[in-house]
Amino acid sequence: MDIKLELVGVPVTDIDRAKAFYEKVGFHADHDVAVSDEIRFVQMTPPGSACSIAFGKGITEMAPGSLDNMQVVVADIEKAHADLTARGIGVSEIDDRPWGSFVYFSDPDGNRWSVQQTTPRDR
Secondary structure, three states: OOOOEEEOOOOOHHHHHHHHHHHHHHHEEEEEEOOOOOOOOEEEOOOHHHHHHHEEEOOOOOOOOOOOEEEEEEHHHHHHHHHHHOOOOOOOOOOOOOOEEEEEEEEOOOOOEEEOOOOOOOO
């Protein structure tokens, strides 16, 4: 039996600000639908990913900014760092660990992300 992770809820305070931020990061807006006065569903997908994020009104009961260490994977951490920096995203310096190289950033609500190159740069 296959079990595929396809959607992760991200708690935000301002839907339009979050959508603009994730578009700036490079995510594609798949859906932005106001289902009712109580529900607005925004789904965005990172380039090349089979898993998306969703946020909006009536989507999750998590507190905005409580999502910690959402991780995406890239082939080249230096290229990812340069791309995110060029897009105006505040990212950390590259953090080299024995199990991979990372950069970190947060969305406007403080939800924290890590970008990982699974092979350390020195190998």
